[in-house]
Amino acid sequence: MVVDGLYDWKRPRKRRRYLELKADAAYAGPVMVAEGDSWFEHPLYPDLLDWAGKDFAVLSLAKAGDTWSDMIDQDSEPPKHYSDGSLMGLIHAVADESNTARPPKTILLSAGGNDLIGQIVQCVYPYDPERSEDDYINHDEFDVVLGQVMTDYRDKSAELIRMGKIVLVHSYDYPNPQDNGPFIGFPLRKYRNIPGVGLMRRIVNQMIDIFSNELISLANNSNDKIHFINLRETIGTRDILNGPDQRLWSDEMHGNQFGYELLWKRLRAGIEAHA
Template sequence: MATIQEIKIDLEEKSMRTLLSAGTNKDCKIVAEGDSWFSYPVVKDIVDHLRQMGYAIKRHSKPGDTLENMVYGTDFGIATQVQRANNYGPISLKETLRSVKNLKPKFVLFSAGGNDVVGSELAQYLNHKRSGLPLFRENFFRDSVNGHIKSAITAFLEQVWQVDSGIHVIMHGYDYAIPSGLQYELAGIRFAGPWVLPAFARKAITTRTEQNRIIRQLVDIFNELLISLSNTYPNFHHIDLRGRFPNEAQWHNEIHLRKEGFEQVAKLFHQKMVEILNYNPVA
């Protein structure tokens, strides 16, 4: 029986052959940029499921990637001899735009912001419980979402539309993460995480009720931004996942769904594309 990794490699190769084929329906072509929801090593992720449906997808997503890196670029080098730092620029964005220009897809799928909201950045949005201050620094978080997060998403959209103004960009807003302390493991080896529970523990926010309330506020505010952008830009579309995966058993760890959950999200992307096109391109 083929392993998940072998299946992923096979889907990758088939998808590239289809993308490069002159006879491929343009409406089936997709460029995907994002984080681990589009590129998850352990189970079949959203992109894998869409490929199995028949879509041809060029994937630029990377596990753990941040919105800031996808749009602006955070990779750097330091030349100690001359005491100078060098930022390498928006490498990921350039690669994505190159694919958009060369492949001429109908859709760009975007999965970003999760690592900026409930990943390693979470602790900065919390006050220590013993401080007597509100546990959630709501105004600070709203300023971040409506400031640099909104600016980065808008910059990504405008750059894509400079290449092709007719492309539809579809972006999901995640569901409420589970502060379970579960990490990303493969064959018993820990590779990453946990992400959420340690941030709460550092701030002495230890009850699940308090944790869940803050997570709901974080994810709701992020989704409010995406809804606002979808009302502003006709070719930007938001997929609302809130409340779809309420059970801990549906999650592979704190911030990643099991393959069945990713399959459900893939079907929602498919439904949105069918709705936009007014027909099923992979029927």
């Protein structure tokens, strides 16, 4: 069952916490705005921003399932509001918050995963026993999808930098494919005949590394305005034969409460270094 409100039902609570910390004269930590997907707004488990909000003032605009296209559309004119009073749209919200007594200086972005996973079938060649296991990414398709993701990262980051903000981006961790998993396992098995999770892990790990390298390049060419935080090998693994510790995962793409806590510790270190 799909219930649209389920995908961001925690936003009002996160907003209340953000406003409480901003109003607290004793709070000396960073003030941040976050836009993203289910890594920032998971409907069933304490996500990265649930953890962040315990100690940091962070306004969440995130929604599970959002692609870059969704996030860009939310910056429509005239501006709209969420039911909790937050402005829809990253640029709208950052501009509005920048006119407050304690404006945000740091923007957290978690985007692109849904763009890629939503087109994973097109981006993978059908199984062929003669094909090298390192040659299953269909770059004619994958490079186009990733290219648009990176164009969106560059464009939005450039807008935020012009507004005087620092941008933090992160890698996704290596996924956890399952034979009948809805995001990776089922589509790759049904439509590409990929015969096991070992090969699936090899394919998606390569995708994560390529994506991460693009984000690293973006940060390296930003004049210290964009910073990359590496979350790979936190709950995921390069070990394609044995896979990750299943006790840290809720499904193929997301940690559970224990997994998100470990991911948060890595993300927190990056925030403390750069925010």
